[in-house]
Amino acid sequence: MSGTDLSLPDLPCQEFVALVTDYLDGALPAHQQDVVAAHLAACEGCTTVLTQWREVIALAGRLRARDVGDLDPAVRDQLFAAFRRITRPDTAAPPR
Numbered sequence: 001m002s003g004t005d006l007s008l009p010d011l012p013c014q015e016f017v018a019l020v021t022d023y024l025d026g027a028l029p030a031h032q033q034d035v036v037a038a039h040l041a042a043c044e045g046c047t048t049v050l051t052q053w054r055e056v057i058a059l060a061g062r063l064r065a066r067d068v069g070d071l072d073p074a075v076r077d078q079l080f081a082a083f084r085r086i087t088r089p090d091t092a093a094p095p096r
């Protein structure tokens with residue numbers, strides 16, 4: 001269903017993951033920044049993802065958020081595995 005332009009549309013977590021680097025870079029248009037902020041306020045999983053990205057960026061020192069997309073594939077694999085655990089909890093491995 002394509003909703004008309006109500007207030008703030010809900011943002012699917014997968015879309016948040018796609019936008020997170022631009023969000024951290026402040027590269028999103030203002031209205032999308034608001035959508036992301038609203039989603040973050042309501043979604044604990046994506047807040048965790050955002051925190052993880054910030055940690056990666058801090059560890060990477062002078063890298064900008066967008067450069068994290070070009071990081072070592074092993075590092076990215078770990079991040080994306082974390083995203084999958086958060087956004088698709090039903091597919092996560094059972095606790096040991």
Ligand SMILES: [Zn+2]
Binds near residue numbers: 012013016039045
């Ligand atoms: Zn979310």
